[in-house]
Amino acid sequence: MKSSAPPPSAEPFLKWAGGKSQLLKQFNELKLFPAKTRYKRYFEPFLGGGAVFFHLQPSNTVLADLNEDLINCYKVMKKSPELLIKTIENSGFKNNRSVYNRMREKYNHENLSEIDRAAILIYLNKTCFNGLYRVNNNGKFNVPFGVNGYSTLFQETNIHAVSNLLKTAVLKVGSFETILQDVGKNDFAYLDPPYDPIKNLPPNFTKYTKPSFLRREQAVLADIFRDLDRRGALVMLSNSDTPNVRKLYKGFRIIPLKAKRLINCNGEKRGTVGEVVVLNY
Ligand SMILES: C[S@@+](CC[C@H](N)C(=O)[O-])C[C@H]1O[C@@H](n2cnc3c(N)ncnc32)[C@H](O)[C@@H]1O
Numbered sequence: 001m002k003s004s005a006p007p008p009s010a011e012p013f014l015k016w017a018g019g020k021s022q023l024l025k026q027f028n029e030l031k032l033f034p035a036k037t038r039y040k041r042y043f044e045p046f047l048g049g050g051a052v053f054f055h056l057q058p059s060n061t062v063l064a065d066l067n068e069d070l071i072n073c074y075k076v077m078k079k080s081p082e083l084l085i086k087t088i089e090n091s092g093f094k095n096n097r098s099v100y101n102r103m104r105e106k107y108n109h110e111n112l113s114e115i116d117r118a119a120i121l122i123y124l125n126k127t128c129f130n131g132l133y134r135v136n137n138n139g140k141f142n143v144p145f146g147v148n149g150y151s152t153l154f155q156e157t158n159i160h161a162v163s164n165l166l167k168t169a170v171l172k173v174g175s176f177e178t179i180l181q182d183v184g185k186n187d188f189a190y191l192d193p194p195y196d197p198i199k200n201l202p203p204n205f206t207k208y209t210k211p212s213f214l215r216r217e218q219a220v221l222a223d224i225f226r227d228l229d230r231r232g233a234l235v236m237l238s239n240s241d242t243p244n245v246r247k248l249y250k251g252f253r254i255i256p257l258k259a260k261r262l263i264n265c266n267g268e269k270r271g272t273v274g275e276v277v278v279l280n281y
Pocket of ligand 1: 067
């Protein structure tokens, strides 16, 4: 159930749809991150699994997401790593469909403690289909069991390493508009919103949280990007390579990446879309 091989340093403990782990190598090769000496504080308002945060391990950080349970999980990691480990070990988690369905039911309908919610979220995330976090219109987690399950549910040493890394981090639940209000001169903000919606894709594709993230939100974010630029912050944004994104960020450096994402597994409509990074520096 757990592996005791010590990881060299804290690393993501969740698989997160849209996570940037596979792009880090390219980000480095293309030298997309600013030198740490260029910024005082790091902001990541669309945290998800936090691939970039764990990679950079900046010291003065504000980490946020609209997903309350996700941020609860980070808070529990930070505050009570030992209790979290014990709870995961003693919750009866198993790598099979019937336990998965029971835990999903519990997660959706029971009034759980913060620790239990964090433990079940980690279990569901590792056991569900593709590490997806998707909710229905009532805000209930509705991802099915993923046939392959997990090879490692958690690493004890990593939970402690994450807890240490988070000691100085400020963790917030909120929408990006609010979180980014505090960004100022010499701060660095990494923005990884849900992907720009693509025509003909099912609307659920971007539904990480109950409020959807659609064209309007993409436009609001682009306005804030310009505002942060005027305030003297360093800003880096990831998104799909779509005409809308290119239009919204016209005038900034738009760097296409090599990776292509599969956007629909549905027979004839199968296709790929590229990704871009937008920089104001
Ligand atoms: C593409 S994922 C981020 C993935 C992350 N960078 C990683 O490497 O795992 C987008 C995240 O934005 C969050 N989100 C959706 N709408 C939001 C909003 N209005 N404000 C802040 N976060 C939001 C989702 O909950 C999701 O975790």
